[in-house]
Amino acid sequence: MIRRLLFGAALAAAAMPASLSAWAQTCAPRVPDSELVKPRTLTLSTNPTLPPMQYVNAQGQLVGMRVELGAEIARRLCLSVEHVRVEFAAMIPGLAARRWDMINTGMFYTEERAKLMYLVRYEEQAISISVPRGNPRRITKFEDLAGLTVGVEQGGFEFRRTQDIARALEEKGLKPITIRPFDNFAVSFQALRVGQLDAAVSIDSTGKEYDERGDFTRALSGLFGTPINFGLRSKVLAQAVAVVLGEMKTDGSFGALLDKYGVKAFDGPFDVVGPS
Numbered sequence: 001m002i003r004r005l006l007f008g009a010a011l012a013a014a015a016m017p018a019s020l021s022a023w024a025q026t027c028a029p030r031v032p033d034s035e036l037v038k039p040r041t042l043t044l045s046t047n048p049t050l051p052p053m054q055y056v057n058a059q060g061q062l063v064g065m066r067v068e069l070g071a072e073i074a075r076r077l078c079l080s081v082e083h084v085r086v087e088f089a090a091m092i093p094g095l096a097a098r099r100w101d102m103i104n105t106g107m108f109y110t111e112e113r114a115k116l117m118y119l120v121r122y123e124e125q126a127i128s129i130s131v132p133r134g135n136p137r138r139i140t141k142f143e144d145l146a147g148l149t150v151g152v153e154q155g156g157f158e159f160r161r162t163q164d165i166a167r168a169l170e171e172k173g174l175k176p177i178t179i180r181p182f183d184n185f186a187v188s189f190q191a192l193r194v195g196q197l198d199a200a201v202s203i204d205s206t207g208k209e210y211d212e213r214g215d216f217t218r219a220l221s222g223l224f225g226t227p228i229n230f231g232l233r234s235k236v237l238a239q240a241v242a243v244v245l246g247e248m249k250t251d252g253s254f255g256a257l258l259d260k261y262g263v264k265a266f267d268g269p270f271d272v273v274g275p276s
Contacts, residue, residue, distance in 0.1 A: 027078035035234040037101050042074040043082045044104040045091045049153075049186035050206045052261055053106055065261040069122075070104045072253070076244045087183050089155035092116060095233050102241070103231035106203060108157035113231065118238035118274035122245055122254075123228035124264040127161055128207025129220040130192065131199045139199065139219040142168065147175035148198035151188035154181035158201050161224045192216065205263060227266050235272065242270040 033039040046066070048054045054064040062083055074081035084100050091103045095117060107113070109121055129150070131139055139145060146169050152162045159181060166177045182188040185202050189210065192200040202210075204221050211218040232238040248254035249270070258265050 029078045031077055031079065031234075031237050031240050035101075035236045036079075037098050038082065040079055041082055042070070042077060042079040042102065043084060043100040044070045044102050045084045045086050045094060045100040046070075047088045047091070047105045047153075047184055048085055049184040050106060050203060051209050053203070053205050053263075054104075065257060065263060066104055066106060069257060070102075072248070072257075073241055073244050076247065077240055088153060089183075092231070095231060098233065101232065101234065101237060106228050107231055109227040109229045110157065113229075114273050115275060118232045118235050118272050119229040120232070120238055120242050120245065120270055120272055121227040121229040121266045121268065122270060123258070123266055124225060125228045126204045126221065126225040127158055127201060127223040128204045128218050129199050129201055129223070130189070130207050130210055130216040131219045132192065132195075133214065133217055135217045135219050137198065141220070143172070143174060144219075145169065145177050145199060147177065149178040149180060149196075150199045150201060151180045151182055151191050151197040152201040153185050153188060154183065157224075157226065158203070162201050189216070205261065208262070227268075235274065238272045238274070242272050245270040 029040055037043045046054050046062070048056050048062055048064070052064055054062070054066045057063050067083070070083070071081050086094065088105060091105065094100060095103055106125065108125065109119060113119060129139070129145070131137065137144065137148070142165055145165065150162060152159050162179055166179060170176050180191070180197060182191065185206065188197070188200045191197045193215070199219065200216070207218040207221055210216045230241060232241065245254060255265060
């Protein structure tokens with residue numbers, strides 16, 4: 001079920017200060033309403049199951065690096081911000097159907113996606129493989145996953161790369177791995193916690209976060225490093241977002257935010273890539 005989280009009211013304290021809403025009422029929007037799903041509002045889709053990048057805290061507030069970044073982009077565009085919580089598999093179809101303006105969930109860059117929407121790359125991420133605390137199966141390389149059950153969110157980059165690992169193991173004559181797809185990463189990690197999985201796949205930032213919390217051990221990391229991008233339906237909006245990111249990079253706020261969360265910035269210009 002899709003739930004809309006409006007930044008303001010009860011959630012303002014964590015994700016959008018009251019001053020942001022006031023700002024959106026007093027400055028001139030940098031994007032026309034014709035390019036937006038909702039007038040004077042930047043509507044973002046997110047899958048809040050990847051701490052510390054986007055997640056719901058103990059107080060029920062949507063928080064994390066990408067939540068902060070999305071709110072700041074909206075502020076600089078002189079727009080209010082609204083996040084829609086939805087599973088990743090529904091995000092690209094929902095973008096095409098004008099249910100939101102921008103996918104803000106840590107979507108990996110692929111050439112296939114660049115044919116479907118406009119992309120603005122801003123972050124570098126890779127994949128981690130987490131295992132029960134202490135790494136009882138002593139997993140230190142891909143081959144150690146042979147014959148095991150691995151959980152991953154369905155429909156995304158991580159799922160495809162897990163399939164690649166499975167094929168590589170079979171090509172080496174090793175036992176196949178069993179891939180268990182889940183609606184989101186949180187459910188996958190719950191299954192790992194209760195012993196239904198031998199390992200769970202996620203992004204590096206989340207694998208590291210769970211390791212540092214003492215919940216799971218990050219057995220493998222830094223796999224399949226690839227840029228992360230926003231996905232947008234409107235080229236006009238995508239160009240405006242790219243300009244804002246450039247402004248944030250120039251004034252140092254972009255680097256400061258990523259450094260706060262230990263995230264590497266995309267090593268390139270904030271160009272808009274997408275359908276010709």
